[in-house]
Amino acid sequence: MSNYKMNTKCVQAGYTPGNGEPRQIPIIQSTTFKYETSEDMGKLFDLEASGYFYSRLQNPTNDYVAAKIAELEGGAAAMLTSSGQAANFLALFNLCECGSHIVSSSSIYGGTFNLIAVTMAKMGIDVTFVSPDCTEEELDAAFKENTKAVFGESIANPALTVLDIEKFAGAAHKHGVPMIVDNTFPTPVNCRPIEWGADIVVHSTTKYMDGHGAAVGGAIVDAGRFDWMAYKDKFPGLCTPDESYHGITYAEKFGKEGAFITKCTAQLMRDLGCVQSPQNAYILNLGLESLHVRMPRHVENGQAVAEFLEGHPQVSYVNYPGLPSNKYYERAQKYMKGGGCGVVSFELKGGRRAAEIFMKHLKLAAIETHVADARTCCLNPATSTHRQMSEEQLRAAGVPSGLVRISCGLEDKEDLIGDLKQALEAI
Ligand SMILES: *Cc1c(COP(=O)(O)O)cnc(C)c1O
Numbered sequence: 001m002s003n004y005k006m007n008t009k010c011v012q013a014g015y016t017p018g019n020g021e022p023r024q025i026p027i028i029q030s031t032t033f034k035y036e037t038s039e040d041m042g043k044l045f046d047l048e049a050s051g052y053f054y055s056r057l058q059n060p061t062n063d064y065v066a067a068k069i070a071e072l073e074g075g076a077a078a079m080l081t082s083s084g085q086a087a088n089f090l091a092l093f094n095l096c097e098c099g100s101h102i103v104s105s106s107s108i109y110g111g112t113f114n115l116i117a118v119t120m121a122k123m124g125i126d127v128t129f130v131s132p133d134c135t136e137e138e139l140d141a142a143f144k145e146n147t148k149a150v151f152g153e154s155i156a157n158p159a160l161t162v163l164d165i166e167k168f169a170g171a172a173h174k175h176g177v178p179m180i181v182d183n184t185f186p187t188p189v190n191c192r193p194i195e196w197g198a199d200i201v202v203h204s205t206t207k208y209m210d211g212h213g214a215a216v217g218g219a220i221v222d223a224g225r226f227d228w229m230a231y232k233d234k235f236p237g238l239c240t241p242d243e244s245y246h247g248i249t250y251a252e253k254f255g256k257e258g259a260f261i262t263k264c265t266a267q268l269m270r271d272l273g274c275v276q277s278p279q280n281a282y283i284l285n286l287g288l289e290s291l292h293v294r295m296p297r298h299v300e301n302g303q304a305v306a307e308f309l310e311g312h313p314q315v316s317y318v319n320y321p322g323l324p325s326n327k328y329y330e331r332a333q334k335y336m337k338g339g340g341c342g343v344v345s346f347e348l349k350g351g352r353r354a355a356e357i358f359m360k361h362l363k364l365a366a367i368e369t370h371v372a373d374a375r376t377c378c379l380n381p382a383t384s385t386h387r388q389m390s391e392e393q394l395r396a397a398g399v400p401s402g403l404v405r406i407s408c409g410l411e412d413k414e415d416l417i418g419d420l421k422q423a424l425e426a427i
Contacts, residue, residue: 001071010292014068027282028060061278065285069219072188073201076224077261084204086274087218088112091180091202094264095148098124103142105132105152107161132161143175155185155340158405160319162328169197176231189295191336194223207372210287211294215280224257298342301408306344308417314424318346342408343371352401354427355380361423371407378406
């Protein structure tokens with residue numbers, strides 16, 4: 001499939017049925033798999049043969065879908081996880097241990113920020129946050145002897161900052177560590193971080209990949225390029241024998257292409273069990289089959305809504321990387337030529353009260369904490385996710401009380417603009 005274009009891969013990659021086999025990927029709703037001899041099964045446990053024995057580790061339905069996502073991102077191997085949070089945690093923890101350090105962009109999803117800054121800190125894993133707009137010198141200075149990875153989001157949720165992937169990956173490689181990019185918002189249809197130097201790509205498939213608000217899930221893709229053995233001392237988990245797995249050295253046995261995902265599956269999924277159900281993987285695949293058709297429409301609607309809002313007298317500013325007035329416009333043009341995503345945020349001049357009235361009057365855009373759905377939804381952080389904060393704290397956090405985030409769905413853009421227009425008039 002790798003020679004085909006993105007549109008073809010979205011529809012057909014990952015699963016090729018044989019003669020008389022199901023056209024759609026089968027849902028293998030089975031916890032376990034049967035063998036004729038103990039010897040057959042023993043080979044699987046020793047990672048001497050590939051096959052299935054227990055769905056916590058691997059399941060064929062999940063593997064078809066993971067293989068498709070690997071192809072979409074241009075990676076060598078991939079795995080599914082139960083959520084985006086699980087994908088981020090496993091990707092980082094596959095490299096880190098107590099005493100390790102991570103360099104991360106400060107402009108990331110709130111859940112990931114908590115994961116790294118609070119929960120992983122309790123495990124003895126330290127982080128230095130850097131501005132996504134830091135200079136090369138500032139970025140360089142963030143690295144320590146014990147740094148194991150660099151992390152960032154291609155388009156950050158919810159700030160909509162665009163990451164300079166080449167710059168961050170360049171710094172990571174200079175310091176002998178891999179670059180991890182969360183590519184949830186643009187999806188591989190609009191941005192392929194591996195082409196710009198990323199080593200590992202993670203996703204909350206809950207968002208555009210599923211695209212219908214139907215199934216929570218995550219994915220990890222490895223480009224298969226990072227030379228672990230060249231930095232043996234930094235990555236003992238990959239480069240020295242795993243005593244919990246018959247003394248296997250992942251980087252030796254599975255090489256650059258297979259080491260990261262094999263270790264992450266055989267060791268972390270085995271122990272942590274944050275597996276995606278085959279039912280959810282099937283639903284995710286239905287979403288992937290139309291990802292290349294949906295993403296351009298999300299972008300078209302996002303762009304139209306952003307342009308409409310930018311010209312409206314009730315609106316003080318609009319944040320959308322597709323607007324030439326946006327700070328990240330040039331960077332977005334470089335990394336995502338077909339546009340980024342359908343999420344737009346804007347501030348109402350009338351503050352909290354205006355936001356309340358505006359949202360109450362919306363008919364098509366539902367109030368939800370979700371984004372990246374086929375149905376348009378919106379959120380006022382000041383009265384929901386950031387409710388505990390004072391006016392001053394809200395402003396300092398870059399979420400003034402009149403800020404509204406709207407995730408443009410797949411409806412007709414004229415209907416969406418009409419809906420926004422009448423709700424703005426009600427203020
Ligand atoms: C939603 C989101 C996550 C978390 O994913 P879940 O599937 O909700 O666990 C991580 N990163 C980004 C960029 C997200 O938007």
